[in-house]
Amino acid sequence: MKKDTHQFIQEYNGIGAFGMDRTSDEETIMFYMQKFSEDAFMKTLLPRLSHQELEEIYDWVNTYLKKHISENEYHSLFLKDR
Structure with missing residues (x-):
């Protein structure tokens, strides 16, 4: 059974812009963090750091x-x- 989920990114329809209001800022951070932590992206980024x-x-x-x-x-x- 999977323990980890990234459900937010699957359903998010917001604008993904930072600096408008607190709600949009929180949603944008959640969007970025979930995209950032994707396995394929991490496999590309980590060796370059x-x-x-x-x-x-x-x-x-x-x-x-x-x-x-x-x-x-x-x-x-x-x-x-x-």
């Missing part, structure tokens, strides 16, 4: 996870191990 760039992405993600997500949310929503 330097070790420092990989580390910066990893650190950026972890910084925001630690700042805004509880330990329980991290396990249940991000890792899906509970």
